[in-house]
Amino acid sequence: MEEVDRILIHTLKQTGTQVSEEIDSVKQFSSELIVEAVVRCIRVIDPGLGSTLPTSIPPGMSARFRVGMSLAQACQDIGYKGEIGYQTFLYSNEPEIRSLLMFLVEKLPRECAEASDQPTGKLVVLQRLITAAIKAQLSVPWLPSNCRLPLHGETKSSAALHSFRVQPLSLPHYTKGAGKMQLKGGFPPVKDYQQDILPPVTAQPSSHASVVASILEQHTAELTAAQEWENEWNSQGLLSRLTPQDYCSRKLSRLRKRIQEQLRSAALASSESANGCHYSTPDLSELLQTFKSPAPPDIILTKGTHFTHTQKYTFTRDVVAVTSPISAGHQLESDTQDHQQVLTCFQQQAQQLSSDVDQLIIDMKNMSVTHTQVLHELKQREQGNSEKEEKMQLKKKTISLMPDADKNLLQLQLLVEASVKRVVNLASQWEKHRAPLIDEHRRLKELCSNQDLESSRKLLEIKSLHDKIRVSTEETKKKEEIYKQLVTELENLPQDATRSAYTLRILEIVSNIKKQKEEITKILSDTKQLQKEINSLTGKLDRTFAVTDEMVFKDAKKDESVRKSYKYLAALHENCNQLIQTIEDTGTILREIRDLEEQIETENDNKTVSNLEKILDDYKDIRQENSALAAKVREG
Structure with a gap:
């Protein structure tokens, strides 16, 4: 039973039961520990049924009775066929508790049974407790706060009610490389910002209640994007026979072309509706120039050649160079303002020049398009002329053949x-x-x-x-x-316990079991052999007595002494039968004595005396509670 109890204790620890290290047998379980272990197992087996059961025994006797009855009913609901009641938990019995725990452990789900072979670290136990609590909360139906009764206060707290408000988060991305984590970013300033200035995720939302919702939303968006990319790559990317980078670049170029076409068509439609005339489609740069704010009329410079712009620039520079020494000692503030005006003038000139260059580029493109159109028309006319010449030559030959x-x-x-x-x-x-x-x-x-x-x-x-x-x-x-x-888990295990020791122990247990089986088989064979000998001797005795009785009975009719011998023979046979019956009754009494001794040991193991004392104490407590309640009723 020691091995069975150790397996049970190990499995109960996996379900989250707080079993101390000193306990190594079911016999040492207290009523509180039994209730906690049963409730934990029921919550794993059926979260909806176990979520309403408490893991501890209340102090009041009537509440203890109700908890024991609810636990017994829950065990019966999940399929326990043995005798069970409130006394099973309040007045524990080792065999009943062991059979109940064995049933619950066998009833645990497969993943929980597989998890019992895994390490029992604190982190793993905490994760399983969190999972069980979430499942239990999800299995309970939700009720609004104004419809809740005091009974639902334990399972549904109003402190957990928050509106789902999402705020954007800025998350740095990391990549594994060169044996350490490296920050994945664009330029060095971005990396410096993410490393030194960017606040943590928990500090970015304005409200602490929005942290979880924002993280969930960010994770969902990233996961959805990854799934969409994977589906697109599996459905279209593989068929394109391109690398992922080439596929993305081609997709980006197509998107840019579509945007350009949409902008061109929109600008063309707007210009046609405004001017009522049709012109060729402008380039994207020309279209973007239309969105720029026009310069003020006093800043617009006249268009000139490169030579005139150079003359103006040198003349202005000379004027500034000549006038600056004269006014340096008297008007420093006005000088700086003049410099600013000159600088703004130069900037405006540069902008005007860049716009002129862009306009020239646009004109060149338009001229190139016109040139290609003219060349195309010229080729078409040359082809038409050559066809007409061929027809004319054919007609000349035909006319020459007419005579x-x-x-x-x-x-x-x-x-x-x-x-x-x-x-x-x-x-x-x-x-x-x-x-x-x-x-x-x-x-x-x-x-x-x-x-x-x-x-x-x-x-x-x-x-x-x-x-x-x-x-x-x-x-x-x-x-x-x-x-x-x-x-x-291996690091936390004691170093003196090795695998070989456990293997030797298992082998010793197996060898002991084999020896016990051999001894039991030997005893059974000896018992069968003795039973056969007893049956054969009994049959032989009966046959011998029958033959002797018949022979003596024949002689007893003739001789008086033989008649006395016949009476003695009958008395001897009867006494022998009584002796055999007495021996059999003695064996039966000895067996009954052994059974009674075993029952006495079982009752001692069942803590009958201590349970009776507990029952008496509980009875006294119930009487006191009843008297207190009666006094309250009289006072009320």
């Missing part, structure tokens, strides 16, 4: 017949070349279809490999977490 029409008709007929023969010959030759070409075309077409099927099959294989890679990655992460937990 000698008969001979020319004969020559034309001969030429037509010769051309017909040549066409027939060419057709026969084409048929000879056409058949292998058609076969080659069909073969290449079939090869292309096979290659398409092969490529589609490989795409399916790639998709399945991606799925397997994702699944194996998740399994690897889980195994790494389990490995870390096992490593920490």
Whole structure:
């Protein structure tokens, strides 16, 4: 039973029961610990049923009775068939408690049973407690605050009610590289800002209640974006046969083209509606220039050549250089203002020059488009002229043949017949070349279809490999977490306990069990052999007595002494039967004595005396509570 109790205690620790290290047997369980263990197991088995059960025993006797009855009913609801009642928890009995705990442990879900083989660190126990609490809260129906009764105060607190308000968060991204974590950012100022100035996530929202909602929203958005990218890549990216970077760049370029087309069409429609005339589509740079604010009329400079702009710049610089020494000693403030005006004037000139350059570029592009259009029209007219010249030459030849029409008709007929023969010959030759070409075309077409099927099959294989890679990655992460937990548990384990010691102990237990089985088999075989001998001797005795009785009875009719011998024989047989019956009754009495001794030991193990004392104390407490309640009723 020691091994069974250790397994039970280990499993109860996995469910979150606070079992001290000194307890190593079910016999040492108190009523409070029994109630906590049963409630924890029921919460794991059925969270909805266990969420309403308390994990501790209240002080009042009537409340204890109700808790015991509710626990007994819950155990029966989950399928326990043994005898159970409030006395099972208030006045504990070792065999009943052990059978009840064994049933609950066997009833635990599979994942909980598998988790019992995993390390029992404080972090793991805390995570399981949090999971069980969340499941219990989710299983309870929600009620608004104005509809709640005092009974729901334990499961639903008003302090946890907050509106779901989301605020944007700024999160730095990290990447693993060179054996350490590196900050993933754009430019060095961004990295410095994220490292030194950016506040933590918990301090970014204006209200502390919005932290969890903002983090959940940020995580959901990132997870959704990752899933959308994965779905798009699996559905369209793989079919494009491009790398992810090339696919993203192509998608970005397409998006930019669409934006440009939309802007051009919008600007074209607005210009047509405003001016009522149609002009060629402007370039994007020209379109963006229309959105700029126009310069004031007094700042707009006249358009000139590069030479005139250079003269103006040098003249202004000379004027400033000449006048600055004269006014340096008298008007420093006005000098600085003049410098600012000159600087603004130069900046305006530079802007005007840049706008002129842009306008010239636009004009050059328009001229290039006009030039290409003119060249295209010129080519079309040259083609039309060449066609007209060919027609004119043909008409000239026809007119020259008109005077000698008969001979020319004969020559034309001969030429037509010769051309017909040549066409027939060419057709026969084409048929000879056409058949292998058609076969080659069909073969290449079939090869292309096979290659398409092969490529589609490989795409399916790639998709399945991606799925397997994702699944194996998740399994690897889980195994790494389990490995870390096992490593920490191994470090926390005492060093004197080794695997070989546990293995030797298990082997010793198995060998002891085998020896016990062999001894039990030997005892059973000896018992069977003795029973066979007893049956054979009993049969032999009965047969011998029957033969002797018959022989003596025949002689007893003739001789008086033989008649006395017959009476003695009958008395001896009767006494022997009584002796055998006495021996059997003695064996039965000894067996009953052993059974009674075992029952006495069982009752001693069941703490019958202590339970009776507890019952008497509880009875006194109930009488006191009843008397106190009666006094309150009389006073009221």
